[in-house]
Amino acid sequence: MKAIVYRQYGSVDVLKLEDVAKPIPKSDEILIRIHAAEATKSDCELRSFRFPVAWFWLPLRLAMGIRKPRRPILGSYFAGEVVAVGKDVSRFTVGDAIFGCTGLSMGAYGEYLCVSATATLVKKPNNLTYEEAAAVPLGGLNALHFMRRANIQKGETVVINGAGGSIGTFAVQLAKQMGAIVTAVDSGIKEDMLRQQGADHFVDYQKQDFAENDQAYDVIFDMVAASSYTKCIKSLKPKGRYLTANPTVYKMLRSLWTSKLSDKTAIFALAAEREDELMDLKKMIEAGEIRPVIGRVFEMQQVREAHVHVETEQRLGTVVLRITQ
Ligand SMILES: NC(=O)c1ccc[n+]([C@@H]2O[C@H](COP(=O)([O-])OP(=O)(O)OC[C@H]3O[C@@H](n4cnc5c(N)ncnc54)[C@H](OP(=O)(O)O)[C@@H]3O)[C@@H](O)[C@H]2O)c1
Structure with missing residues (x-):
């Protein structure tokens, strides 16, 4: 079979299209024909081994391979079709269209x-193509995890930093579904797209600091490792919640103090990517409440271009690789 492999860490040049052995499912596994996979920021970070948060480096290097990648095929979020099932699997049958995630085993x-068969997998939403479905698990699962932990009440003001x-x-759409008034913060080229997703207000971080505009918010969901913790906490209303998906050691330590010594709560977490939450996303998508935003679809052979597109951040939404038709 064809696969994009990387046998060393580095620039996009380490990504190569190769013929590799087709895997054979064990008794408790399923074999999936991948139709589409998301090309994520995390894939780019694992390929180059450069992370916005420095402490990620050591545990991830131990897990992924010290001298070279232990698992040479990237890609953790996908949509595809079940083409074989192991003898002990009853949950899926051949022909099921599914979407989900592989965790750090990638591929x-x-x-x-x-x-x-016990991985985070669910039948594909019936109103999405494979490309659209592949764009859901990473963004949807992480956003849902953090938005639920924020315990958003109707009418509360929510900032999504890195929207x-x-x-x-997904966080913008989910916060709107929960009844929030949403301020999206990102670069100016993304304003129209984010307003279409439901953002009530937009701040271009290249022109203005949302944490210095004399506004106070009930919730700040922060994906930007370099943002100022002190300014974010000061921008919260009493009983406000600060959630970070990219916690530096400094922010983690400060979070503990904030939650202990004030009426504000600071939360850092690595979102567990759970099947029940993927099922919730599928239902919300089928009900027309949320939708993935696809910036661009690249063919598998264009993977280097796809990674450059993700890394240079000119995309307006998720970047997807079409693996098979
Ligand atoms: N905690 C967890 O469980 C978890 C799970 C997955 C991912 N993550 C991390 O969370 C981060 C977000 O993930 P993602 O996949 O959504 O990344 P992404 O697709 O790259 O999105 C990040 C967004 O933030 C914007 N941005 C950059 N600098 C900014 C700033 N100073 N102020 C406001 N916006 C800024 C970027 O836009 P421009 O660069 O165009 O300006 C981009 O639109 C990643 O670093 C990832 O490693 C955490």
């Missing part, structure tokens, strides 16, 4: 993928 940049990315575009 979705290849034509076929074997995963445990134009995979997670942020």
Whole structure:
């Protein structure tokens, strides 16, 4: 089968299209023909081994391979079709259209993928194409996790800092669904797209600091590692909640103090990517409440261009690789 492999860490030049052995499912696994995979910021970070938060480096290097990648096929978020099932699997049958995530075992940049039938997998929403469905699990699961933890009440004011990315575009839609008044913060080219997703207000971070505009908010969901913790906490109303998806050590330590010594709450988390939450997303998508935002679809052979597009941040939504038709 064809797959995009990377056998060393580095620039987009390490990504190569190769013929590799087609995997064979074990008794508790399913074999999936991958139709589409999201090209994520995290894929680019794992490829280059450069992260916005420095402490990620060591645990991830130990997990992913010290000298070179232990698992050479990137890709953790996908949509595809079940083409074989192991003898102990009853949850899926051949022909099921599914979407989901592989976690750190990756492998979705290849034509076929074997995963445990207990992985975070759900039948594809019936109103999405494979490309659209592949754009859901990363952004949707992370945004849903954090928006639920924020305990948003109707009419509350919510800032999504880094709103134009995979997670942020879902966070804007979910916060609106929860009844919030949403301020999206990102670069100016993303304003129209974010207003279409329901943002009530927009702040171009290249022109203005949302944490210095004399406004106070009930919730700040922050995906920007370099943002100022002190300014964010000062911008919260009493009983406000600050949530960060990209926690530096400094922010983690400060979070503990904030939650202990004030009426504000600071939360850092690595979102567990759970099947029940993926099922909730599927239902919301089928009910027409939320939708993935696709910036561009690239063919598998264009993977280098896709990564450059993600890394240079000119995209207006999620970037998807078409793996097989
Ligand atoms: N905690 C978790 O469980 C978890 C899980 C997955 C990912 N993450 C991390 O969360 C981050 C967001 O993920 P993602 O996939 O949504 O990334 P993404 O798609 O790259 O989105 C990040 C967005 O933030 C914008 N941005 C950059 N600098 C900014 C600033 N100073 N102020 C406001 N916006 C800014 C970017 O726009 P421009 O660059 O165009 O300006 C981009 O639109 C990533 O760093 C990822 O590693 C955390």
